[in-house]
Amino acid sequence: MKCSVCGARAQVEVRRRNQAFCAEHYREWFVGEVRRNIRRHRMIRDGDRLLVAVSGGKDSLVLWDTLERLGYAATGFHIQLGIGDYSRRALQTTRAFAAKRGLELLVVDVRESFGLSVPQLAHATGRAACSGCGLVKRYLMNRVAEEEGFSVVATGHNLDDEAATLLGNVTHWQTDALVRQGPMLEARAGLARRVKPLYSLAEREVAAYAFLAGIAYQHEECPHAVGAKSLLYKDVLGRLETRMPGTKQVFLEQYLKKIQPVFKEGLPGAEVELRRCERCGSVTTSRVCAHCKLWERAYSRARKLGLLPEDARFDPRPRVERVKASG
Ligand code: SF4
Ligand SMILES: [Zn+2]
Numbered sequence: 563m564k565c566s567v568c569g570a571r572a573q574v575e576v577r578r579r580n581q582a583f584c585a586e587h588y589r590e591w592f593v594g595e596v597r598r599n600i601r602r603h604r605m606i607r608d609g610d611r612l613l614v615a616v617s618g619g620k621d622s623l624v625l626w627d628t629l630e631r632l633g634y635a636a637t638g639f640h641i642q643l644g645i646g647d648y649s650r651r652a653l654q655t656t657r658a659f660a661a662k663r664g665l666e667l668l669v670v671d672v673r674e675s676f677g678l679s680v681p682q683l684a685h686a687t688g689r690a691a692c693s694g695c696g697l698v699k700r701y702l703m704n705r706v707a708e709e710e711g712f713s714v715v716a717t718g719h720n721l722d723d724e725a726a727t728l729l730g731n732v733t734h735w736q737t738d739a740l741v742r743q744g745p746m747l748e749a750r751a752g753l754a755r756r757v758k759p760l761y762s763l764a765e766r767e768v769a770a771y772a773f774l775a776g777i778a779y780q781h782e783e784c785p786h787a788v789g790a791k792s793l794l795y796k797d798v799l800g801r802l803e804t805r806m807p808g809t810k811q812v813f814l815e816q817y818l819k820k821i822q823p824v825f826k827e828g829l830p831g832a833e834v835e836l837r838r839c840e841r842c843g844s845v846t847t848s849r850v851c852a853h854c855k856l857w858e859r860a861y862s863r864a865r866k867l868g869l870l871p872e873d874a875r876f877d878p879r880p881r882v883e884r885v886k887a888s889g
């Protein structure tokens with residue numbers, strides 16, 4: 563197999579595009595795809611301040627790398643979830659990446675800020691770790707972006723993530739989620755714009771870029787991911803992709819192009835009214851936001867379980883640690 567650009571021996575094949583590349587031209591192609599996505603959807607505009615959510619996994623570090631290569635100054639944001647060694651290694655990897663490149667990083671430790679780690683929160687509420695974790699991550703991203711003056715939050719969702727989410731939403735006809743899904747969600751009512759510059763790139767393409775660009779990322783998955791429905795959807799789509807290359811891309815892109823506009827027109831109540839939470843002041847749809855409700859429930863149980871002192875009271879303000887750029 564030869565590189566589609568220079569004819570040298572190819573190292574990566576992009577089957578769904580019928581193309582193959584040598585290492586150098588693969589990296590060029592990949593960064594070019596990210597640039598096109600950003601431009602096509604006007605993800606980043608003049609005067610924007612950019613926050614990139616970094617877990618320490620390949621997707622988020624590749625995103626941070628490509629944004630830097632494209633000349634965007636992006637501050638990293640890592641949430642320390644407190645999931646044992648997995649979380650410790652995630653923080654180490656993220657810090658090492660930022661330090662090596664002299665990038666600014668913000669870190670919020672969930673336990674230091676709110677009193678309980680993600681596993682303790684799950685224990686106290688009796689809910690699966692992922693449900694509380696997802697809520698806390700969304701809350702922190704919105705809140706830290708607003709408090710620190712960032713106009714855009716970028717996340718590393720790739721084509722496999724987005725196609726799996728779409729399949730999940732379609733399977734359950736979650737119309738409110740279907741209307742909102744997409745590579746760019748405009749800013750509204752104090753919420754920063756949300757963008758996914760890697761949304762058209764497959765997971766294996768992101769992994770190939772990470773390898774060829776020499777990015778040291780965390781390979782291990784969160785222990786709570788085992789059995790997640792998203793993995794089942796990815797597996798189903800992966801099998802379709804093997805038989806019919808390009809399926810994931812067509813499934814996602816044609817939905818966004820042809821079906822979502824119809825949904826947006828025709829679904830009553832697609833635009834929900836946003837207001838400020840009475841307790842924490844964050845943007846929400848109800849009087850008290852889901853994050854405050856979750857933690858208030860968790861606190862009352864955690865006090866009984868002895869995880870927190872009797873007089874502990876939930877404080878919704880995150881403590882942000884700033885790791886300064888050094889390079
Ligand atoms: S798998 Fe679940 S608990 Fe682990 S990081 Fe993801 S959402 Fe959080
Ligand atoms: Zn080449």
Ligand SMILES: [Zn+2]
Nearest residue numbers: 839842851854
């Ligand atoms: Zn609140």
